[in-house]
Amino acid sequence: MxxxxxxxxxxxxxxxxxxxxxxxxxxxxxxxxxxxxxxxxxxxxxxxxxxxxxxxxxxxxxxxxxxRASGQKKLISLGTxxxxxxxxxxxxxxxxxxxxxxxxxxxxxxxxxxxxxxxxxxxxxxxxxxxxxxxxxxxxxxxxxxxxxxxxxxxxxxxxxxxxxxxxxxxxxxxxxxxxxxxxxxxxxxxxxxxxxxxxxxxxxxxxxxxxxxxxxxxxxxxxxxxxxxxxxxxxxxxxxxxxxxxxxxxxxxxxxxxxxxxxxxxxxxxxxxxxxxxxxxxxxxxxxxxxxxxxxxxxxxxxxxxxxxxxxxxxxxxxxxxxxxxxxxxxxxxxxxxxxxxxxxxxxxxxxxxxxxxxxxxxxxxxxxxxxxxxxxxxxxxxxxxxLSLQYRCRRDNLLESCERFLPSDFCEWNIPAEGMFLWIKVNISGYRQTHTASHGDGNVARYLAVEDRIYQKAHDNGVLVSKGSWFIADVQTLKGVNFRLTFAAAPVGELDEALQRFARALETEVR
The missing domain is CATH 3.40.640.10 (Type I PLP-dependent aspartate aminotransferase-like (Major domain))
Known part of the structure; x- marks a missing residue:
């Protein structure tokens, strides 16, 4: 039908x-x-x-x-x-x-x-x-x-x-x-x-x-x-x-x-x-x-x-x-x-x-x-x-994707094209990350992921762009297997997406390159 x-x-x-x-x-x-x-x-x-x-x-x-309505057509309420x-x-x-x-x-x-x-x-x-x-x-x-x-x-x-x-x-x-x-x-x-x-x-x-x-x-x-x-x-x-x-x-x-x-x-x-x-x-x-x-x-x-x-x-x-x-x-x-x-x-x-x-x-x-x-x-x-509404958000998504392609370092950032929703999930490969930046306390890869993620987040914030840490969403932080960030194309004015991605890219380059 x-x-x-x-x-x-x-x-x-x-x-x-x-x-x-x-x-x-x-x-x-x-x-x-x-x-x-x-x-x-x-x-x-x-x-x-x-x-x-x-x-x-x-x-x-x-x-x-x-x-609730009873069978009576007109019920005078002295009870409610x-x-x-x-x-x-x-x-x-x-x-x-x-x-x-x-x-x-x-x-x-x-x-x-x-x-x-x-x-x-x-x-x-x-x-x-x-x-x-x-x-x-x-x-x-x-x-x-x-x-x-x-x-x-x-x-x-x-x-x-x-x-x-x-x-x-x-x-x-x-x-x-x-x-x-x-x-x-x-x-x-x-x-x-x-x-x-x-x-x-x-x-x-x-x-x-x-x-x-x-x-x-x-x-x-x-x-x-x-x-x-x-x-x-x-x-x-x-x-x-x-x-x-x-x-x-x-x-x-x-x-x-x-x-x-x-x-x-x-x-x-x-x-x-x-x-x-x-x-x-x-x-x-x-x-x-x-x-x-x-x-x-x-x-x-x-x-x-x-x-x-x-x-x-x-x-x-x-x-x-x-x-x-x-x-x-x-x-x-x-x-x-x-x-x-x-x-x-x-x-x-x-x-x-x-x-x-x-x-x-x-x-x-x-x-x-x-x-x-x-x-x-x-x-x-x-x-x-x-x-x-979907067409309007598609335009926003496409603008964000174009900004990502222009500014994010492709050698250690990857993402998929979202077919629904409001978000872009950025995966950051930190295999070449400089160990001297890692927090001195904590153990294993989880502590390293969290330290790198926080440094990127703070640097991006200092640069004037707010992103969401992937670790904020994980069910059990001890199962964390990498560094991720959630970006949304729904909130910021379309004309500011380019500048936002440039600021985020500078944070990534500074902390990961």
Missing amino acids: TFSDDLIKLKQNRSAQEPLPSGIAPYTCSAFFKSREYGMKPKARRWDHLLSKESHNLKPSPLKTAS ARPAPEYFPWESLSLRCLQDTVTEQAQPAPTVSMASVKLEQPYDLGVAMNYGFSGGSPQALRFVTEHIEIIHKPPYDDWECSLTCGTTSAIEIAFRIFCNPGDTILTENYPYSGAMTCAHAQSLHILGIEMDDLGLHPDDLDHKLRTWDYTKGPKPSVLYMVPTGQNPTSTTQNLIRRKQIYAIAERHDLYILEDDPYYFLQLGKSKQALASAQLDRTDANEEFFKCLSPSYLSLDVSGRVLRMDTTSKILAPGLRCGWVTGSSQVIQKLVSYYEIGVLCPSGPSQVMLYKLLDETWGHDGLFNWLRS
């Missing part, structure tokens, strides 16, 4: 749906918005045996449960301590949204406004600024559910979505759902540093799995699980990965690799946390790969759709994947909004954690998402945006 076919089917499905739940903090669920074919697929497995002790003990909030909307000091929120393409000449779309007038509208500011349902508003959750069904088509029946306060929040809660203090989680050998921080804060151990040019290596994953030493604690049951445009290495797992890893997860009963913030930042496998792409091509969205890698969620026949998406890399990180998709059992646990923690994603942020994605762009417009 093509992307266009999915959009037609979506419109038909919407026209047959009941009106959205209304009022303040109405209970809502992805099941309200799925296509009619659901109910014909197998159910997800139960994961009670993998839940943490804390998660087993966590029960839904009785106040939140009682406040929500402030009266008429006393909120905001009368209206006015939004001006960009058109659904990213260009230097982007023109603002007509102003989209919403007003708070004593609940005269089903989703005015009186609703948005009040306490909300922890899984998200019906308006935002409907769009997200449709998006997941269009892009990923989960192959089991009882999947659900929930809005989140961003992926880092979702990671922290996912670890609490599945891990007890002292447990070990599996990650890439160079995992996202925020996930490591979450794990360490919960007294979790991290076991890094070897990586190659396609990301996490299945042979090493299987070996570490088959030879697990139970004196170190329970066998790991959680695998955390960034499979597309991996942070920090920018590797992307192909379909064969994903199927191999999923099969290992089935064999060893692993639960997969699929963190995929760079999924839609498609840059092409070479500097010329997307040169012929035009923003106004009628079939451009179809081609972009075909370029997307099959997600773990799309391969998940047993409901063992929790997929995490975010608006941070495709819209704006200040929204602090994202969404997760998994089996109903796991999503309900996550919502229960939200009820005793952050409560719900920001109301104004959800309004902004709804007005932009649903009322202004629609699913086709979002794809226009994602496609044109």
